[in-house]
Amino acid sequence: MKLSIIGAGTVGSRVAELADSYGHTVTAISDSTSAVTDASGVDVHAVLEDKRESGTIGNEESESALEAEYDCLVEVTPSTLGDAEPAFNHIATALRRDxxxxxxxxxxxxxxxxxxxxxxENSAGEVLFEATIGGPIPVLSTIHDVGPDRVISIKGVFNGLANFILSRMTAEGLGYEHVLAEAQDLGIAEVDPTFDVEGTDTALTCSILANVLAESDTEFTVDDVSIEGITEIPGSALNLAREDGKTVRLLGEVRDGQLRVAPRTVPQNSPLAVTGPQTVVELDIQDAGQVNVTSSAATSTEVASTILTDVNRLERQ
Amino acid sequence: MKLSIIGAGTVGSRVAELADSYGHTVTAISDSTSAVTDASGVDVHAVLEDKRESGTIGNEESESALEAEYDCLVEVTPSTLGDAEPAFNHIATALRRDxxxxxxxxxxxxxxxxxxxxxxENSAGEVLFEATIGGPIPVLSTIHDVGPDRVISIKGVFNGLANFILSRMTAEGLGYEHVLAEAQDLGIAEVDPTFDVEGTDTALTCSILANVLAESDTEFTVDDVSIEGITEIPGSALNLAREDGKTVRLLGEVRDGQLRVAPRTVPQNSPLAVTGPQTVVELDIQDAGQVNVTSSAATSTEVASTILTDVNRLERQ
Structure with missing residues (x-):
């Protein structure tokens, strides 16, 4: 498929780099200030090299990537709150173009x-979003196949950075600020980790899952989520949990229309007690029982791979 | 969809009982000696009650279930080796009828x-078989979506009974025969557990996975699997592993066309160290990294649910 990639951060760049090996052609890439388009295929490596040197992605207007020739728009700009702009407008443009x-x-x-x-519903185009939930195992299409009304609850560790920080604090007895600085040095944490550590990113995932499970007359946003992050956890709380055979994880939970993000104690041998930048999703499904899906890490390569697998899925349909 | 269920053991009976709640109608059920068919829908509870009392499923010939009116044949007779009969013939009949x-x-x-x-390929019908691998998370359709050539290796604990026995032997220091008798009392083990404990059942799963990953000119059978079961493991080996922070699990592995089933030591905190009748599948996927899927148990209800989810998937297509 021909791809227009909106957003040229770490994930967008990685989607561009890997697209060819998944059988797709990048016909446009944009960041917030500029774009490059080529209906016969952008020279991805030259463009990204150029961006590293000059800071810009090309010499066209940013909007030209929305108007370019493509079969699938890949929206990987940073998540925002409120009305989800400018991403919503990007999606609307693509869907109106079928x-x-x-x-x-x-x-x-x-x-x-x-x-x-x-x-x-009014478009020949379709929207897929597995990369907003977790790893490459299709949680969303599993929910679709078993039927959303059979999913009793979903919980999980959805944010790799928050989990890296909590598991390092526990394992090494280090303070929050120390481990955060370490994660920034390792490139795991962005310069501004607020969304990750305050639970907002996990809340966005919970809202998406609740919407997927909901009847068609119900809608959720992060305003419906009770949110508590990990910035205020004292090391003593982690030690206390450990003495009790438990550990603390930042869990997102969706059950009966109740959405919650909070640090919770889980048994050390629980499937939810993933370590480092791992993530895990636990589905409780009627008849099928409890299923846990653990992914090794949500690095830009893994997220890009999940996005390109969604593109494969659309091509196959 | 209208379902004809071939095989009326624990899984077949459970598929029949649950079919209605998944939106499907059972139009035929058979066991090895008899069948009942009704194009407008079999009275499942009466038929199963009858079977419990009389030992037979109806008063028609067993073959009539193959010739009945149905959209999807559910094949749940016991697995066999060699030429896979009579199951193969059942499938052939259904596919020739589209x-x-x-x-x-x-x-x-x-x-x-x-x-x-x-x-x-010569039929309008399609064959799905998620229930032969693991739990309700679609491992096979994930492989299909990411592309079989991106799957570097697959390993897992595929047999719940073997895992129940090994984890009980380890946790309680009990001998093999003792734990097997316990499993039979609990209804986890069939009267003849040979396929499970000697690794044959796990080898069948490995062969299926290798076939799914293989190029179209290659084919595997259980004869290609190096198989070692759990019947000869001394308690001392389990104790030795434990002292070393490890535990023993019956692993099936598929990598580069090499298929192996054997008891292997894994770290106690490894995702592969599932306990009781749980199962786990670990996929190593290029770009996407390592993904583990753990299912709570492979009881007849869970297997039936996975089968009915495959039926839903066919209906949706």
Whole structure:
């Protein structure tokens, strides 16, 4: 498929680099200030090299990537709150042009789920968003196949950075600020980790999952999530949990329309007690019982791979 | 969809009982000696009650279930080795009639993969077989979506009974015979557990996975699997592993066309160290990294649910 990639951060760049090996052609890439388009295929490596040197992605207007020739728009700009702009507008443009959309950005399905679904109903294009939930195992299409009404609850560790920090604090007895600085040195944490450590990113995932499970007359946003992050956890609380055979993880939970993000104690041998930048999703499914899916890490390569697998899925349909 | 269920053991009976709640109608059920058919829908509870009392499923010939009116054949007779009969013949009949097939029986895809695929290519029907691998998370459709050539290796604990026995022996320091008797009392083990404890059942799963990953000119059967079961493991080996922070699990492994089933030591905190009747599948996927899927148990209800989810998937297509 021909791909237009909106957003040229670490994930967008990695999608561009890997697209060819998944059988797809990048016909446009944009960041917030500029774009490059080529209907016969952008020279990805030259463009990214150029961006590293000059700071810009090309010499066209940013909007030209939305108007370019493509079969599927890949939306990987940073997640935002409120009305999910500018991502929502990008999706709307693609769907009105009857193009497919694959999302890395969590905001549209977390904040304006019904609006996106309505645009999709009136389009020949389809919206996939596995990368907003977890790893490459298709949680969303599993929910679709078993039927959303059979999913009793979903919980999980959805944010790799928060989990890296908590598991390092526990294992090494280090303080929050120390481990955060370490994660920034390792490139695991962005310069501004607020969304990760305050639980907002996990809340966006919970909102998406609640929307997928909900009846069509219900809609959730992060405003419906009770959120507590990990910035205020004292080391003593982690030690106390450990003495009790437990450990603390930042869990997101969706059950009966109740959405919650908070540090919770879980048994040390629980499937939820993943370590480092790992993530885990636990589905409780009627008849099928409890299923846990653990992914090794949510680095840009893994997220890009999940996005390109969604593109493969659209091509196959 | 209208379902004809071939095999009325614990899994077949459970598929029949749950079919209605998944939106499907049972139009035929058979066991090895008899059948009942009704194009407008079999009275499942009466038929199963009858079977419990009389030992037979109805007063028609067993074959009439193959000739009945149905959209999808559910093949849940016991797995066999060699030429995978009689299951293969059941599948062939359904595909020649352009009907879909969902498999619980592992033999056809383990022993005659290319023959089944050839029948499928000449049929309007399709064959799905998630229940032959693991739990309700679609491992097979994930492999399909990411592309079989991106799957570097697959390993896992595929047999719940073998895992129940090993983890009980380790935790309680009990001998093999003792724990097996316990499993039979609990209804976890069949009267004849040979396939489970000698590794044959795990080898069938490995053969299926290797076939799914293979190029179209290669075919595997259990004869290609190096198999070692758990019947000869001394308690001392389990104790030794434990002192070393490890534990023993019956692993099936598929990598580069090499298939192996054997008791292996794994770290106690490894995702592969599932306990009790749990199962786990570990996929190593290029770009996407390592993904583990753990299912709570492979009881008849969970297997039936996985089968009915495959039926849902066929209906959706």
């Amino acid at each position: 193009r497919h959309v694959v999302l890395g950005n969590k905001s549209p399905m977390a904040q304006r789920y019904r609006d996106v679904r309505e645009l999709e | 009907r879909h097939v969902v498999l619980g029986n592992k033999s056809p895809m383990a022993q005659r993969y290319r023959d089944v695929r050839e029948l499928e």
